[in-house]
Amino acid sequence: MFSPAAGRALTGRIAVVAGATRGAGRGIAAALGEAGATVVCTGRTSSAADLRSDYDRPETVEETAQLVTELGGVGVAIPTDHLDVAQVRALAERLRRDYGVVDILVNDIWGAEILKGPPSTWNRPMWEHDLDDGLRILRLGVDTHLITSHCLLPLLVTRPGGLLVEVTDGTAEFNAQHYRLSAFYDLAKVSVNRIAFSQGHDLAPFGCVAVAVTPGWLRSEMMLENYLVGATNWRDALDPARADGPVAPPSFTESETPRFVGRGVAAIAADPDRARWNQRSASSVQLAREYGFTDVDGRQPDAWAEQ
Template sequence: MVNGEGVDDGTSPGRLQGGRLQRGGLPGGGLQGKVALVAGATRGAGRGIAAALGEAGATVICTGRSSRAGNAASDYDRSETIEETAELVTSLGGAGVPIRVDHLEHDRVRALADRVRGEFGHLDVLVNDIWGGEELAGDPAQWDTPIWRLDLDAGLRMLRLAVETHLVTSHFLLPLLIERPGGLLVEVTDGTTEINASSYRISVFYDLAKASVNRLAFSQGHELASHGATAVAVTPGWLRSEMMLEHFGVTEDTWRDALNPERPDGPVAPADFATSETPRFVGRGIAALAADPERARWNQRSVTAGDLAREYGVTDLDGTQPDAWARW
C-alpha cells in the first residue's frame, strides 16, 4: 500500500520484487549496470526521464540537438543542453553521457548506434522522447485552425519532428535492444490511445503526431515481443517543464503562484494546473517500469504517468501522485 507520505510500504501488489526502494518508491540501484538512451533528453520530460533513470543507477546516454557546442540545429533558441542533463544524471547516482545528435539525420543516428555498441556493447532501455514542435503548434488563439488555413510546411515539419525522428531512432537502435531478452522501448507522447481516439488535439497535424506515437508503441511492441522485448507508450500529465514555468513567469519553487487569480506579475494558470507535475514524475514511473522483471505485461499498452505511479507506488518530488488525465 502507499502510505500517507505517498511512499510504498512494501505491501502494494505493484511493488518491485527484489532490490530496495528509496523514498518515492524509486528503485534504488534497481537499474545498476543497465544502459539506457533517452533521445530528446535536453529538457522537459526527456530530462526528467534521464534524471530518474540516473536515480535508479543506470548509465544514461542523453541525446539532443542543444549542446554547449551550439544549438543551431534546434527548433528552440533556449539555454538547456544535453551536457546539463548528463551532469544531473551523474549527480543523482547514475552515469550521464551526452551525445549531440539530430535524430532526423540518418548518418548521425547510425553513428550513434555504432558508438553505443562500441562503448557499451548493448542497450537495455530506449526512450523516444523527441519532439521539438511546440512552437509550430502555435498559441491558443491559433488552435482549431482548419488544415487549409495552416502553414503546410510547419505542419509537415511537426510530423517529421514527432514521428520521423522516432522511426529513424528505432530503426538504428532497436537492433541493440533485442540482442538479449528484456529490453524496453518507451514511446513518449501526449495523451493515451483512448484519449486521443475521442479528443481532437489542437490541429490536424498536432492531433496526428500525438496519436501516431501511441500507435508506434503498439506496432513496435508486436515486432519486439518475439525477441523478449517490450514497447510501451507513456504520456506525462500537465508537465511543469522549463518552457511551461517560463510561460507562467514562475519557478518550480513558486509554481503555485500561477494559480492565484489576483496575481499582479504574470498570467494566471487554469485551475487544472493544480494537478501538474514535475518532469521527474513520469521519469520515476518509467524507471520503475524498466526495473520490473515482469514489464512484458505492459507490452503495446498506452499509459499515463499517473497509471505507472499507482502501479509502482512512485511519487513526484513533493511526495504526491498527480493525475492531470483523471478528468478525461
C-alpha cells in the same frame, strides 16, 4: 512505497534517452539516473557541438548528463540530430562500440512546441494552418522516432528484457476519443501511440517490450516560463489576483514535474514482469498508482482527470 531508486534497481543497465535536453526527456533521464542506470543523453542543443533545436533555448544535453550523474547514475552526453539519419547511425555505432547493448531506449524526441502554436490557433480547420509548419511537426514528432528505432533497436534485441518507451501526449484510449489541437498535432501524437503498438509486435519475439507513456500537464522549463514562475513557486500562477504574470487555470494544480513521468519509466524498466506492458499505453499517474511512487513533492497529480 515502491521506488526504482531504492537499491539502485537499474544499476548496470544502459539507457538511451533520445530528446533528453529538457522537459520530459530530462525528467526521464534524471529518474533513470536516480535508479543507478548509465544514461546516454541525446538531443540537438549542446555546449560541445554546433547543433541547435527549433527552440533555441539554453538547456543542453551536457547539463542533463551532469544531472544524471549527480543523482547517482552515469550520465553521458552525445549531441545528436535525430532527423539526420547519418548522425543517428553514428550514435548507434558508438553505442555498439562503447556498450555493445542498449537495455532501455526512450524516444522522447519532439521539438514542435512552438510550431503547434498558441491556444488561440488551436481547433482551426487544417487548411488554415501553415502547411510547412504542419509537415515539420510530423517530421519532428514521428520521423525522428522511426529513424531512431530503426538504427538503435538492433542493439536492444541482442538479449531478452529490453524496453522501448515511446513518449507522447495522451494515451491511446484518450486520443482515440479526443481531437488534439490541430490535424497535424493530432496525427503526430496518435501516431506515436501506434508506433509503440507496432514495435511491440516486432520486439515480442525477442523477449523485449514497447510501451507508450504520456505525462500529464508538464511543468517543463517552457511551461514555467510561460507563466513567469519557477519550479519552486509554480503555485503563484494559480493566484487569480496576481499582477506579475498570467493566471493559470485551476487545473494547473494537477500539473506535474518532468520527474514524475520519468519515475514511471524507471518503474517499468525495473519491473521483472514489464512484458505485461507490451503494446500498451499509460499515463504517468496510472503508472504511479500501479507502482506506488510519487512526484518529487510526494503527490500523485492527475491532470487527465480534469479533461
